[in-house]
Amino acid sequence: MKHIDTNALLSAIAGFCIILLFTHHGGIGVSPDSVVYTSVARNIYHHHQLEAYNHMPLVDFPVFYPVFLSVSMFVSGLDPVVSGPVLNGLLFGLLIYLCGVAFRKSSSSVTARWALYLSLIISPALLNVYTMLWSETLFIVLSMVLLLLTHKYCQKTSLTVLIGMAVCAGLACITRYAGITLIATGGFIILFRLNTPLRKRIGHTLLFGCLSSAFLLANLLRNAQITGTFTGEREKGITPFFTNMYYYGTVLCDWLSFLKGHYQGATLLAIASLLLSAILLIRHLFRPVSHGAMHNIALAFFFIYTLFIVVSSTISRYEQINNRLLSPAFAPLLLVVIYSLSTLPERFSHIRKTYLLVPLALMFILFQASQVQISKSMYNEYNHYGIPGYTQDSWRHSPVTQHIQNHPNLFKPGTTIYSNAQEAVYFTTGLAAKSLPHTIDTQDVETFAKTNEHYLIRYNEVNDTDLVSMPFITAHKKLTPLYTATDGVIYSCTLQKANNSEHDHP
Known part of the structure; x- marks a missing residue:
């Protein structure tokens, strides 16, 4: 018990309770990705197959998060959607505890640690993720474990710790493909630990890289064997680099809370954060003690991960950069910022402490007050309507959904059903x-x-412009409404006898 941080444990319990509080109305949040994760976990549990609800193999996403959910099913006997609030509450509590342990590696200030705990517990950025059934919930915890193991390795270059780092990074890679940033972070810290002989650094970097990459390589080879693609069909990026930098900057503004919605300087903020991070990392390269310090390791991950998201969003097309995509960088950034601010009085000892402590205290109060306000607004929404997604009241009480549930023989067996929201x-x-x-x-x-x-279930709430349009469908199909409601229509579709050429484009 003497090694347990009581304050961190109490904060972790508070975080666990907050997740239960935020999810008590309609349960855990479920998005289209969550449906895939859940269906694969169910198929593993019931049929021992890595297949989604549509009988397609899991390729677009790595395998570990659905496996993790299936393990929770074997342990609890509960479906992930049912156990989700408790599961995510435990992960959120674990994250808070690990952040507390990590911060103690850099600072002994109790005040700074409590500032960290409070910032994490009521963080809208993290609550937005940990109230959803998303792989980021596990990935963020694995990231923090990797950072702690990397710090331990820097204290004593143990092969056992190095292997632990490799396993953790490997599991992160098959939780989210962005886990390669953890391999890059670990490799960077090991290779540039200048107080270690060069041959040893190179050897350990190669060993770490090979062992950790083996997990990802096995996942990719499986995908290629099944579908002929490594990560499924990926579209080329259509968003320019500096536009992605702007989106990244808007997320930073949201993280600061009091700048939420004020995005005029978002691009400059994004550029400044990456430049400052790069300068500090280069500076610490030539200071062996600070290079292996916890705050520098966290800074390295923040820089590498953020840059990866911005660049990959430019090269490959996926959802616009948002809080969810960048959330793994939030806790490391918070750790670095609070550590840096807490050490200002020591670094500027020639200035009266009052001149530093007063503005820092005011900044913290403003930050926390704005976090509380946003989190309270989130809670009120969740408490009245449920968490946005398929467990929200609008989906749970959908007339189209209820009609299908009440008429199990509505669709002819063997006839294909299409939808603009298949999940x-x-x-x-x-x-x-x-x-x-x-x-x-x-x-x-x-x-x-x-x-x-075939049949078509079309929901009015979903407006995905990447899918074929209604004019295209009506030009090729004769649509017979089987049921019409405020939230959508169920059609029976057959081919038109003659197509209108002006609608040939989808």
Whole structure:
């Protein structure tokens, strides 16, 4: 018990309770990605197969998070959607505790540690993630474990610790493909630990890199063997680099809370954060003690991870940079910022402490007050309507969903069902629908256009412009409404006898 940080443990328990509080109305938040994770976990549990609800192999996402959810099913006997609040509460509490342990490696200030705990517990950035059934919940914890192991390795270059680092980084890679940033972070710290002989540094870097990469390589080879692609079909990026920098800057503004919605200087803030991080990392390279310090390791991960997200968003197309994508960098950044601010009085000892402590205290109060205000607003929304996603009241009480549930013989067996929200159909009704084809997938569009008889469940709330449009569908199909409601329509579709050429483009 003497090694347990009581303050960190109490903070972790508070974090656990807050997740339960935020999810008590409608349960854990479920997004389209969550539906895939959950369905794969169910298939592992019931059929020992890595397949999603649509009987397609899991390729777009790495395997470890669904495996983790399936393990929770074996242990608890509960579906991940049911156990999600407790599972995420435990992960959030563990993250807070690990952050407390990490901060003690750099600072002995009790005041600074409590500032960290309070900032984490009521953080809108983290609450937004830990109230959802997302792989980031596990990835962030693995990231913090890796940072702690890296610091331990820097204290004593143990092969056992190095192997532990490799396993942790490897598991992170098969939780999210962005886990390669943890391999890069560990490799950077090991290779540039200048007070260690060069040959040893190179050897340990190669060993760490090979062992950690083996997890990802095995996952990618499995994907290639099954589908011929390493990570599924990926579209080329369409967002310029500096536009992504702007989006990254808006997330930083949101993290500061009191700048939320004020994005005029978002790009400059993003550039400044990366430049300052790079300068500090280079500076610490030539200070062996500070290079292996906890705050520098956290800074290295923040820089590498953030830069990776911005660059990869420019090269490959996926959702716009947002809090979810950048959330693994939040806790390390918070750790670095609070440590740096807490050491200002020591570094500027020639200045009266009052001149530093008063503005720092005011900044902290402003930051926390704005965090409380945003988190309170989130709680009020969740408490009245549920967490945005398929467990929200609007989806749970959807007339279209209830009609399907009340009419199990509505659809002819063996006839394909299409939808503009296939995950919603599966999650709310248990039916395995196909997604309407994306406009860029010409072969899928052609197959859809030639399909004679099928059903279409169209939700008004979903407006995905990447999917084929209604004008295109009506030009190729004869639509017979089977049920019309305020939130959508269920159609029976057959081929038009003659297509209107002006609507040939999807």
